[in-house]
Amino acid sequence: MTLAFLGFILVLLGLNAARLSPGLERLRGLLTLGGLGLLIAGLALSTVVQIGVGQVGVQTLFGKVEDRVLPPGLSVVNPLVDVTRFDTRTQNYTMSATHTEGQQAGDDAIRVLSADGLEVVIDLTVLYHVVPQQAPKILSTIGEDYQEKIVRAISRTRIRDNAVYYDAVALYSSRRDEFQTRILNAIEKDFQASGLKLDQLLIRNIQLPQSVKTSIESKISAEQDAQKMQFVLQKEKQEAERKRVEAQGIADYQRIVNTELSDKLLQYETIKANQAIATSPNAKVIIMGGGRGPVPQLLLADK
Known part of the structure; x- marks a missing residue:
């Protein structure tokens, strides 16, 4: 519309050049033709709108939101409408105690009271997207700052509402998944009523009071x-x-x-040992009689 407005001004100058200045009268034709060209180009361009990938466009004419949603690509529209673009891809909103992680500056973690009266600090990430067909409703009832009014506000409220049913230690350990499922179902209903779709809810960290951590x-x-x-x-x-x-x-x-x-077994084993010695090529045997024992006395000597 800027080009069309500029062209309209030039056309007016061209038509009134003679009355405004003798010097402008010589440029009357050029101003008029140039103005007409800019006017036509501006009107032509203002009737064509490009919507980017992963976006939809919502038209507003004199304060009234049109129901027709513009898809990605080129669309022909009324040159007088304003087009507001909504991102329909998955977005995330993080609330964290770490100053550089969340959308808000500083400590933006959610502080809740558990069933046993202890303060628990929760870091949360919400994954969601705008439902394309609901974009006109979002613009007319909430506005473009739906992330602050809906995503942030509802998430923090529902977590506080449901944390009171759990003890601090249970939130941290045994019933953490149950708690996450419970708040996911609660937030999903509120998002759906506002034109948003909840994709996932991630409890990133649960910080217990120092006294409870020491006890655990x-x-x-x-x-x-x-x-x-x-x-x-x-x-x-x-x-x-x-x-x-x-x-x-x-x-x-x-x-x-x-x-x-027994003794007989010992005698038998001794005889076997002596026989082994006697048959050795490196020894000779001399049998000495006169012994009183049950086994003959042997004299062994090297050859």
């Missing part, structure tokens, strides 16, 4: 010490059992030797 750490340390002691006791029991089995084996061996080893 002490409990975990005590459990680890107990498990370590159980391991040591089990190991000692296994070692004692091994020693008992070893002692029993030695006792059984001694009993067998004491009960079954």
